[in-house]
Amino acid sequence: MNPWGKISSLSKQETIDLQNQKLHQFINSYLYPFSPHYKRVFDENKINPKHIRTTHDLKHIPFTSKLDFVDTEQSKERFKDFVLQPTKEKIKQYWPVSRQVPLAVTSVFKGSEYVLDQLNKEFRPVFMTFTTGTTSRPIPFLYSTYDIQNLHTSGARMLNLFDIKITEQIVNTFPYAPHLAFWQVVYGGIASCALILSTGGGKVMGTEGNIAAIMKMRPSVILGVPSFVYHTLRVAKEKGYKMEFIKKVVLGASKVSIPFKLKVAEILEGLGATGVSIFGTYGFTESRCAWAECPTALDVSSGYHLYSDKEIFEVVDPKTGEAKKEGEDGELVYTSIDSRASVVIRYRTGDFVKGGITYEPCPHCKRRTPRISSDITRLSDVKDLQLSKIKGSLVNLNNFSACMSEVAAVDEWQVELRKKDNDPFEIDELIVCAALKPNADKKKAEEEIKEKMLQATEVAPNSIQFVSMDEIVKRLEIETANKEKRIVDNRPKV
């Protein structure tokens, strides 16, 4: 049975009914009985889990935030409180008779060891990934075999959304690391019966190694982090390779803007690949799955298609926490309704979505599953760099990416924040370092960067330095780091 076909064709009311039913069941049979953290939250706030019947009731439950995972003096391993921990007694107490009878019957016919094995597969953590914050310690998120199955499911759904056929071959260049993106792709490939080569990215095989793998395998699909895919394709083009076999490019772990997609398409054209679909994806460690766009023209986005049988998204006002209506901007809040091991509900992602959530059928693929707009700003990234004022202005650092992508002459770039003379009490300095395309006009590029940056961030750069491509690749650590060093804050901390 392929529930995705069914799930993605439900009407809005059917979707809401399904989510209400799954939410109520999940909270009463799994979350409240087995999660030490949420049991405490419900009890302290006098919330009766039986009263959580619809998605509207979610507002009675306090938000969960990144701060809830940070260790305190009293509690050294708070992430463990989010892991479902069933016991025989709790199962007897909280599971409905309809679930207990089959367990008892199975135990009689197949033995109690078999039942224990099944429960272990459902609940016992066997795998983990970590968050990648820059300010706090990485936090582990655990998966049971049940969750790994869900990772297969979301991966297969993504490949289905990209319209990747089992006859297609895939090269996965996501960095080999305990991070969601790499494993989401590996399991998605396995679940879809597609042949997939995971190179481990630049750190494992270098740019040359990745190009060699691509040339050997001649895949129709390339996946990876936007900066590394861009870099690899650009180097391949420079070296005169032809990659006319590429038909789809899937990017993840970072925001993908339309100007960026157009830039990738331009390089692909230089490699002989035309009419390529370029997809963005969205996911975070805490969701333990990712969501995808469907095929569209390069200058529009379908938004990310959600899995209504697996999660509920709310969009809330980031200041007041109040729910926003369909289509309104706000912060994304995530609630899992079908997971085990590490579970979060009402999780504030710190991601701000412009255009919110819609239940209208997708105009591109006609699927009826809800979608979130792909115009997402990671507020958390900004917070990691403390959104500290640059030259007295509060700057959204994500805006640098948007404006630099718009400057056609720029191939790669980095922004560095310094203090004048490295004196912590001195004024801020903003230095743009860029590698230009061959034959680009330096003077014109400089003016354009200044103008776009001032428009987007209200801050003008102190200086713009043009360096060679090799130099910028080294500075960005594209080949060696898991995430490129796009914005470097070198201001000394007082």
Ligand SMILES: [Zn+2]
């Ligand atoms: Zn669609």
